[in-house]
Amino acid sequence: MSRIDELIAKHCPDGVEFRRLGECVVKNTGGGTPSRSIPSYWDGDIPWASVGDLSVPGNFILTTRASITSKGLKSSPSNIISRGDVIVAVKISPGKMKIAAKDIAINQDLRGLSLHNFINSSFLTYYFQTISIVGNGTIVKGITTDTLERIRVPIPPLEVQREIVKVLDTFTKLEAELEAELEAELEARRRQYQYYRDALLAFRDQDVQWAAMADVGEFFRGRRFTKADYVEDGVGCIHYGEIYTHYGTSTNIVISHVQPEMKPILRFAKPGDVVVTDVGETVEDVGKAVAWMGADDVAIHDHCYAFRHSMNPKFVSYCMQTASFIAEKAKYVARTKINTLLMDGFSKIRIPVPPLEEQERIVSILDKFDALANDISIGLPAEIKARRQQYEHYRDRLLIFRETA
Structure with a gap:
């Protein structure tokens, strides 16, 4: 935090400028879906993203679940989003954002944003993780392009943006590694619990009806x-x-x-x-x-x-x-x-x-094991939740800026 505080004090002592997202975008590109009924449009060599592909960990889309052919691309409103551009959801999960790690085609629920050089794409992606965007619609939530472009974002100097991205990248990596270790430990605990439960209820070598x-x-x-x-x-x-x-x-x-x-x-x-x-x-x-x-x-x-x-x-x-x-x-x-x-x-x-007393004794034992393995309020699940909250709190604090008058 001290390094970032020093940079802010040096470059923007009177606060940070905020702009509408539309002012930060050089080009806003929509997408589409090739016909599902034509096999020659699918399983090609062009990655094709939908909202689900924005749920992967990290700030970048490295792979997509589907791909299309050049024929599929030409037949539909889908467009290629260039490597380094930002891809943002406007439907289903409005505001969810990732960066294209390669040239990627997108569907109609996404927009591709080419940014001006005064804003870092990773900085913008991290910032969008701190804000809540409420979409319209009863079945499928969505926002219009105009609503998206009216969202105000902070524009600190690039040196500050890069330093924040550097810190958050490091923190994100450490948090992900720790979370992976905790998830592995939790899975091991669950397997251990399942083994113990099955052994306890098998009543081997016991005279049970x-x-x-x-x-x-x-x-x-x-x-x-x-x-x-x-x-x-x-x-x-x-x-x-x-x-x-x-x-x-x-x-x-x-x-x-x-x-x-x-x-x-x-x-x-x-x-x-x-x-x-x-x-x-x-x-x-x-x-x-x-x-x-x-x-x-x-x-x-x-x-x-x-x-x-x-x-x-x-x-x-x-x-x-x-x-x-x-x-x-x-x-x-x-x-x-x-x-x-x-x-x-x-x-x-x-x-x-077995007798009811024995049933009750076994239930008491298994309830404790089940809670340790699965209850969100105790044990490893609580530790994982706490780590995520700690990361989100730190990220959000880094991305709060005093706006210039």
Whole structure:
């Protein structure tokens, strides 16, 4: 910070000039998409970027997920953005910005900006990470070119810009290396936890009863509701998609509600039931379970089953996460257009049935391991989150400038 403070005191003691982004741009270029139905337009040697390609770590786009041919380029509004120019999203993630590390064609959700020589492209990219741009639109958020060009950006002297970029590049690299180490450690912890969980629930060399799920409980199917039925405050519900995108081993709260007048036609899971999906994009998703630990009944979708039993609900949910259970479950998944659970076979999968005291003891152990591996508020996930926040705080402080009068 001292080096940068010295440069600011030397070159701009009275503050920093701010300009509209449009005044910093020599050329603002749009993009487009070649016809998807013509194979000769695709898989060529021209990298072609969409908004998803701006999500890669770092300030530069080195590769893209798709490429087009010269025919594809000529057939569409897509344009080549030159190496070193800035690529910015105007739809979906408005304001997200990266620098082209090579000549790249872009789609219609992006703009390519050639900058004047008084602003450094990396400096601008870092600055855009500190501001929030709210797009318009109910389905796809977007901003107009005029709105983009009216965004005001600081223009300190180039020597100051370069020094800030140098510091942030170094800090970003160190933060990324540390985060990679923490991510690797976290993955190792999760594998260790999964191994321990599976070993604990295998009950090897223990005299424990095993029984088919149909022998220790019953399955009740839910009733259909759609997102059009959702309301802010109504009947609490669990949609099948939420089980493999939102919920973990158990939950006592819901994230969705449907209209109260639908209550008579819905079906409900009771507290202690385990709610199971019967469809999914992958075999692992099908049959994924969450123990319902809430105080009241909860409505479930018709692609869900409530497993009603007299066991510890979290114990059952943990059992259904083990590698051995998943391997058995895979035998009863119909691999059609949508992977579907064959409930007659699924209900025959055997699970361990130790005494309730032992179930509770195992749940207590696994809850602690699960929290250490996955809870965002403790352990390594919290450390990763803290490192990101520390970096963002430092970056934002470097890019705050007093504007000239």
